[in-house]
Amino acid sequence: MLAHQGSVDESLSVVLLFAALWVGWVGWSRLKGKGFPRLPDWAGPGLLVVAGALAVSAAVVPKALFPPAPAPSPGSAAVETGSRPASTAALAFAAPT
Numbered sequence: 001m002l003a004h005q006g007s008v009d010e011s012l013s014v015v016l017l018f019a020a021l022w023v024g025w026v027g028w029s030r031l032k033g034k035g036f037p038r039l040p041d042w043a044g045p046g047l048l049v050v051a052g053a054l055a056v057s058a059a060v061v062p063k064a065l066f067p068p069a070p071a072p073s074p075g076s077a078a079v080e081t082g083s084r085p086a087s088t089a090a091l092a093f094a095a096p097t
Contacts, residue, residue, distance in 0.1 A: 009062035016058035024051030 006014075027047025029035035036043075 007066070009066040012062045012065070013058045016054050016061065020051045020054035020058060023047050023054060027051055 024047070026036060026039075027044050027050070029044075030039050030041075030047065031044030
C-alpha cells in the first residue's frame with residue numbers, strides 16, 4: 001500500500017477488511033467457546049454476521065464514497081501532448097576514475 005502510494009479508497013478497503021478479519025476472529029472464538037468469556041453466547045454468530053457485512057462493505061463502500069475519476073477524452077484540453085522540456089543536467093562519475 002505504501003510502496004505505490006495507494007489512494008484513499010484502497011486504504012479504506014484495507015481497513016474494512018482487517019476489521020472484518022478481527023471481528024470474525026472474535027466471533028469464531030466465542031462461537032467455539034475458546035475465548036472472550038465475558039461476551040454472551042449469542043455474540044459469536046452475531047459477530048460473524050457483522051464480519052461478513054464488513055467484508056462486503058470493503059468492496060462496495062470505498063467505490064461509493066470515492067468514485068473513480070473519468071479519464072479525459074483524447075480531444076479534450078486536459079491532455080497536453082507538448083514536447084518534453086529540455087534539461088541541462090549532466091551525469092559524471094567522480095570515483096572510481
